[in-house]
Amino acid sequence: MANEQVSLRQRTFGQTLRPDAWWVQPVVVFLGLSAFVIYSTWAAFQGAHYHFGPYLSPFYSPEIFGDSPHSLFGPKPGWWPGWLPFSPALLILWAPGGFRLTCYYYRGAYYKAFWSDPPACAVGEPRQRYLGENRFPLIMQNIHRYFLFLALIFIALLTHDVWKAMWFADPATGKTTFGIGLGTIVLAVNVCLLSGYTFGCHSLRHLLGGGKDEISKAPACAQAYRCVSCLNRRHMLWAWTSLVAVGFADLYVRLCSMGIWTDWRIL
Amino acid sequence: MSTATFKIWRGDATGGNFVDYTAQVSEGMVVLDALHQIQATQANDLACRWNCKAGKCGSCSAEVNGMPKLTCMTRMSQLPLDKPVTIEPMKAFPLVKDLVTDVSWNFAVKKKIKPFKPRAPDAPDGSWRMAQADVDRVQEFRKCIECFLCQDVCHVLREHHKHDEFIGPRFLVYVAALEMHPLDTEDRRADLKQAHGIGLCNITKCCTKVCPENITITDNAIIPLKERVVDGFYDPLRWLLNSAKKTLKR
Numbered sequence: 001m002a003n004e005q006v007s008l009r010q011r012t013f014g015q016t017l018r019p020d021a022w023w024v025q026p027v028v029v030f031l032g033l034s035a036f037v038i039y040s041t042w043a044a045f046q047g048a049h050y051h052f053g054p055y056l057s058p059f060y061s062p063e064i065f066g067d068s069p070h071s072l073f074g075p076k077p078g079w080w081p082g083w084l085p086f087s088p089a090l091l092i093l094w095a096p097g098g099f100r101l102t103c104y105y106y107r108g109a110y111y112k113a114f115w116s117d118p119p120a121c122a123v124g125e126p127r128q129r130y131l132g133e134n135r136f137p138l139i140m141q142n143i144h145r146y147f148l149f150l151a152l153i154f155i156a157l158l159t160h161d162v163w164k165a166m167w168f169a170d171p172a173t174g175k176t177t178f179g180i181g182l183g184t185i186v187l188a189v190n191v192c193l194l195s196g197y198t199f200g201c202h203s204l205r206h207l208l209g210g211g212k213d214e215i216s217k218a219p220a221c222a223q224a225y226r227c228v229s230c231l232n233r234r235h236m237l238w239a240w241t242s243l244v245a246v247g248f249a250d251l252y253v254r255l256c257s258m259g260i261w262t263d264w265r266i267l
Numbered sequence: 268m269s270t271a272t273f274k275i276w277r278g279d280a281t282g283g284n285f286v287d288y289t290a291q292v293s294e295g296m297v298v299l300d301a302l303h304q305i306q307a308t309q310a311n312d313l314a315c316r317w318n319c320k321a322g323k324c325g326s327c328s329a330e331v332n333g334m335p336k337l338t339c340m341t342r343m344s345q346l347p348l349d350k351p352v353t354i355e356p357m358k359a360f361p362l363v364k365d366l367v368t369d370v371s372w373n374f375a376v377k378k379k380i381k382p383f384k385p386r387a388p389d390a391p392d393g394s395w396r397m398a399q400a401d402v403d404r405v406q407e408f409r410k411c412i413e414c415f416l417c418q419d420v421c422h423v424l425r426e427h428h429k430h431d432e433f434i435g436p437r438f439l440v441y442v443a444a445l446e447m448h449p450l451d452t453e454d455r456r457a458d459l460k461q462a463h464g465i466g467l468c469n470i471t472k473c474c475t476k477v478c479p480e481n482i483t484i485t486d487n488a489i490i491p492l493k494e495r496v497v498d499g500f501y502d503p504l505r506w507l508l509n510s511a512k513k514t515l516k517r
Contacts, residue, residue: 108470121476122334132467132469134466
């Protein structure tokens, strides 16, 4: 019998007796979220190549002020301070960004991947001090439901964008005709995946029926609760697929607008 | 039949070390069988707790290869046997001896939770009426066998030792079973926020991963309780609506 002196208390970062590759998941999450944040920040600051024909990048929708035909209130307002960088995306991206930042799934994922709190289950942490979500700034995570309300508005707006992406203008006559391009499908898939993510939200689940102890007395709430719960079971999957879809939708519109990709017209 | 090497923690609260043992592994064998074989042939004084050998009593909780598990439900065929299998006691609780820990803190915590407080009976004979749909949700929480693996893996207890501030996932499930019960009238939201420390949970879902009863602890118990705490303390719109309702009632 061989003996080996070890301490039972985990004191050092990464210390564990798990023989599996526990670090793979936090590394993948770190790389995936970092790639998205870097790309979306870069794309938001560009302020160009965000529309192509009837397509509007989801990073720029709704375009409150801007130079494209999709703009709701015309070009950049005169009162905009000269020292402040302007891009239509910067006016709106805080809302879907806040929704994802305060999402229950993403919270657990980025606490592990970015803050190692913990790096993985039953793996030693780098810090002794821990406050959880009890103090500022993390106590602000409790406003998730307000970002949900905004995200629901965005789903409606992006659905309207898909409708608009079905009407192509003839360059010669200016007359619009119904059609479907590959971009229409890219934008439609994006809305479907974003809807799966948004309508499976834990806060929505609570607000629609989870907060009631006698849900059977409100049949409509019970049905809504069941539907949201169904989507909620795969919330992580919806979160990642919708993240990839929204980034790809922007990339598609951008590359078409830059002339690098050609939009394939199906109908 | 093959031979497996085990590194088993031997010691008490004052200190200890891993000791190597070997056991013959046969088809269908679980880690607890190997522990019993070692206890019978090589280490008669090895302390380990067990009872039902069927994953229902929650006694044989330990850490196998670094992860909290029931040793009676962990098959040897699930483990890589080319390396020694490590078996340690749970780390969130004080060690008594070898693989036995003192889990009495959990029972003290349970006593502090406000008990079930039903509404007045629905029928003259003193009975109540409930819809099946309303009790379906809390049925899941009744599956808990109190093995305390979720408490052990929770980093708030395991790493940060916040036993005085946080009741842990097991008892958040217990509170959820009471709080969501269709007959219960008690409001435990203030306790959840303060004494039970629900804000310390940062939703790592490790408790859900280790639950041998497959209770969806985080999504079905903890997050709904967090949302109820938001209702009571962090939602300004709801606060305004409730204040308006109270004013109108006067």
